[in-house]
Amino acid sequence: MPSLPPEGDPAPVDGVLPPSALGTLGLRPLAFYVHVPYCSTRCGYCDFNTYTAQDLGPGVGRAAYADQAIAEVRMARRILGDRDLPVSSVFVGGGTPTLLPPGDLGRILGAIRAEFGLEPGAEVTTEANPDSVSAQSLAALREEGFTRISFGLQSTAPHVLAVLDRTHTPGRAISAVAEAREVGFAHVNVDLIYASPGETERDFAGSLEAAVTSGADHVSAYALIVEDGTRLAARIKRGDLPDVDDDIAADRYLQAESALGAAGFQWYEVSNWARLGGECQHNLSYWRGDDWWGVGPGAHAHVGGVRWWNVRHPTAYAERIEAGASPAQGRELLSAEARRVEDIMLRVRLREGLELTALSDSAIAVAERAVGEGLAEPGAFAGGRLVLTLRGRLLADALVRDLVD
Numbered sequence: 001m002p003s004l005p006p007e008g009d010p011a012p013v014d015g016v017l018p019p020s021a022l023g024t025l026g027l028r029p030l031a032f033y034v035h036v037p038y039c040s041t042r043c044g045y046c047d048f049n050t051y052t053a054q055d056l057g058p059g060v061g062r063a064a065y066a067d068q069a070i071a072e073v074r075m076a077r078r079i080l081g082d083r084d085l086p087v088s089s090v091f092v093g094g095g096t097p098t099l100l101p102p103g104d105l106g107r108i109l110g111a112i113r114a115e116f117g118l119e120p121g122a123e124v125t126t127e128a129n130p131d132s133v134s135a136q137s138l139a140a141l142r143e144e145g146f147t148r149i150s151f152g153l154q155s156t157a158p159h160v161l162a163v164l165d166r167t168h169t170p171g172r173a174i175s176a177v178a179e180a181r182e183v184g185f186a187h188v189n190v191d192l193i194y195a196s197p198g199e200t201e202r203d204f205a206g207s208l209e210a211a212v213t214s215g216a217d218h219v220s221a222y223a224l225i226v227e228d229g230t231r232l233a234a235r236i237k238r239g240d241l242p243d244v245d246d247d248i249a250a251d252r253y254l255q256a257e258s259a260l261g262a263a264g265f266q267w268y269e270v271s272n273w274a275r276l277g278g279e280c281q282h283n284l285s286y287w288r289g290d291d292w293w294g295v296g297p298g299a300h301a302h303v304g305g306v307r308w309w310n311v312r313h314p315t316a317y318a319e320r321i322e323a324g325a326s327p328a329q330g331r332e333l334l335s336a337e338a339r340r341v342e343d344i345m346l347r348v349r350l351r352e353g354l355e356l357t358a359l360s361d362s363a364i365a366v367a368e369r370a371v372g373e374g375l376a377e378p379g380a381f382a383g384g385r386l387v388l389t390l391r392g393r394l395l396a397d398a399l400v401r402d403l404v405d
Contacts, residue, residue: 008332015326021304029088035296044231049298066104089282106144195249212263217278353387
């Protein structure tokens, strides 16, 4: 979740969507994101909408959260009407979703299934910290219907984990992946963070080796971003740690592509690699511009060109839900041009690429120059698509800016 909500208009108390949005329902897949905003401790680099028990204070707990989320799922059904809208994927993120009992996560999933139904073979993911699960809790999650799990491995170098304020050990992260496979999870992702202060090339090589031999079929790898207001940012500002070096981050990305490619993982989005069939369908829904409903404090949603976001604090969210009001804080009606620009920004990051017909004449000229500069594949361009080369992936953000300017 972003650290701050975007600019927009106040959302209506009843959450009702305009006819322009409701009229497009069913034209695109519908996904659900459920935000669980709780963590046992806050990692020093994190600016997500998460809260520890100390943040929330006495008397504010997690016990009622599943009921609140279920109430929002039922509200979504009322707002979207009685159309047949089976859900293509469900993703439970956080925070640390697995701080909730598996039964609570299962009840939320059950409400989505009861209200909307799931498409055959629907992907159902939860995020987890390696030290927030056991073999028993993983088995319980499988029984509740979860098919995919995403672990925050981040690094196997103890000193890097310490810089990131991660609480798990490298060994626990690897054993958690094995346990997930043993209880029947069809797909397992591990997240890696690279270019952290003090991380060496050898450190990252060890993390990549652990990821590809762990049994995971999906790896997400992100350069560390130092967000204002985080504990990590304060440490860097004081001079306790060096800042992230962009050149080192680029080298680490090339290292990831080499190691993951050699192990049979193929990139399908700039920061994501998977073995054949292991691509995250939920994230593809975001990148392809599908509809999704976001449940929970601070969750974002997008349906039919309307984007909205919920109140961020769990107490404010609970108060809205208990009053029978929409938890949405604000919303934005996207113009056709805004939707076109957003589609370009997202699709150009995919291996499947972007159809040139989505581009203006000036943007096609930018894309043609990108081919000449080695940033885009000439064969794909000749076939009517813009597909990034490895060098293009390194410069994707700059290329996107040129395409939409």
